[in-house]
Amino acid sequence: MRGVVLRSPGDVRVEHRDDPTITAPTDAVIRLSATCVCGSDLWPYRGIEPVTGPAPMGHEYVGVVEEVGDAVRTVRPGQFVVGSFFASDNTCEICRDGYQSSCVHRVPMGAIGSQAELLRVPLADGTLVATPDLPPADLIPGFLAASDVLGTGWFGAVAAQAGPGRTVAVVGDGAVGLLGVLAARQLGSERIIAMSRHEPRQRLAREFGATDIVTERGDEGVARIKDLTNGLGAHSVIEAVGTQESMMQAIRSTRPGGHVGYVGVSHGVELPGEELFFSHVNLHGGPAPVRRFLPELIDLIWNRRIDPGRVFDLELPLDQAAEGYRAMDERRAIKTLLTF
Template sequence: MRATTIHGPGDIRFTEVPDPVIAAPTDAIVKVTGSCICGSDLWHFRGENGPIDEPRTIGHECVGIVEEVGPQVRRFKAGDHVLVPFCQCDNTCPNCQVGVQSACVNGAMTASGQAEYARVAQADGSLVRTEGVPDAATMPAMLALTDVMATGWHAAVSAGVRPGSTVAVVGDGAVGLCGVLAASVLGAERIIALSRHADRQRIARAYGATDVIAERGEDAVAALKELTGGVKADAVLECVGTDQAMRTAFDVARAGATVGMVGAPHGVELPLRTMFSKNIGLAGGVAPVRRYLPELLDLTLEGRIDPGRVFDVTLPLDRVAEGYAAMDERRAIKVALTPIS
């Protein structure tokens, strides 16, 4: 098959690789009908996740049609259209049972989402069926559910967003914007988005942000304190993963607040003295997508949320390298990829 492969920092190619095969009786092979590039893929693209010793496939967000299933798969059959959570799970292990499907003891990650086919481990526990094939209008939202919408939702849930609360969202990428949307759905009264980019600010406001702060660092903290009368935020969503973003998140959190962390951490040092002295908590981590997917799918189909608005560029799969460059250079918020014939 043809797939996106990474060969080194900044080196993305669309190449021929072996077809995925049923490796375990619980596997399924999915023909990818839609995929996209994630902000977390950029850590690899920029060389921030360590050396790439040999070329490998990349991409973990996709939807598609079941092509083949292993002998122990009972809930799905060839021809089913499905959402593929980026973190796969059996949905029955002790970790799954307490809602942490992202730490499933039999879990796996989608390894070739930006390709023609993907293997899904634990198909019965991972996949979520949709009615028919999403059309061009609904495909972006379906794609967003496989990662960024669920991850933004996880940030809001982990931070304890409640009706009437004041929420600050650090990060204006697709996850941060989905965090704004999640906070709105969960009933936050005031949602303060930290964003310096006009295109992202517009989506944040459309998703429910009541205020936007364009400053960074100490200036952002001062601006938020002024907006809240010095109280600061009841809940904070950290959707970046850098040390600066984490410091800002704790600096804008009121005493007793919780920071919901979903940005993949790189070089982060926690302010333990601040956490201790002000009773500020930290929760979150890798989003248990399968836990949230049924509710988020219902919200999407009911028209209550449209997470697909975070996609502002669509390219055919064989131009995937252009998509990586556009996101890396912040010329795109999130890039959708369409199959090629």
């Protein structure tokens, strides 16, 4: 099969890789209907995370089940399925508490590489959720978004306790931040402030439910959020970047007793204990337990109540994956969909 491989920072290639096979009775193999490039794929692409040897890339996936191991009970060949970036058994104590991305048996899908024609999915029963039927083509981008960026934005909104009567601010205007806006709206927040200085992203934020746009960053951005919230700060702040600046912007934009949901993968962040202590914020986040939300998200997409696939503003065949990475790195694209 063909699959994306990162040979060194900046060097993305589509190469021949061996077809995956069932290696454990709990595995499934799926044929991808589409895959995509994640903002977090840019960390090794930019050399900020080390690249050790040729690395298969990608951890977002939807597709049709080709084959399942003997122990698989809940999905079967021919079904269209959505999974998340950690395979999980969905039965351990941590999974049952809703933290499947910390499952005691979790497997990171990024190490297997979903930017490929076929993908082995471990712990298929716990990981994969089937749609009611084969979806029409126009819904496939939405389901693919559910695999990570929608699920991650949703977790950010849940961790920030977005909901009726709560003003939400969103730090970060990538796909996760934009879908955090959508999630906050779905969860019932009436007022949603998107922090973005990029006009096309501002527009999409408004379409997803943002009521206010703040273009300032850092201390000025915090001051603008305070201006908009009676001097107090937002009740809920979704952090979707992962840098020191964005984390402090999120914490400082939150009122005492408010909630920060942080889902940008943390890089080089050190939180000052004393400031955090006196901030009185609730801080929660981490790798989103997307599996917790998949049944609900699939239902919303299937019934066309949300259209998260709109974050894909560049569609390329798999063979042009390198251009897909480049466009996102240069912020010419929000998110690249790869087709077969």
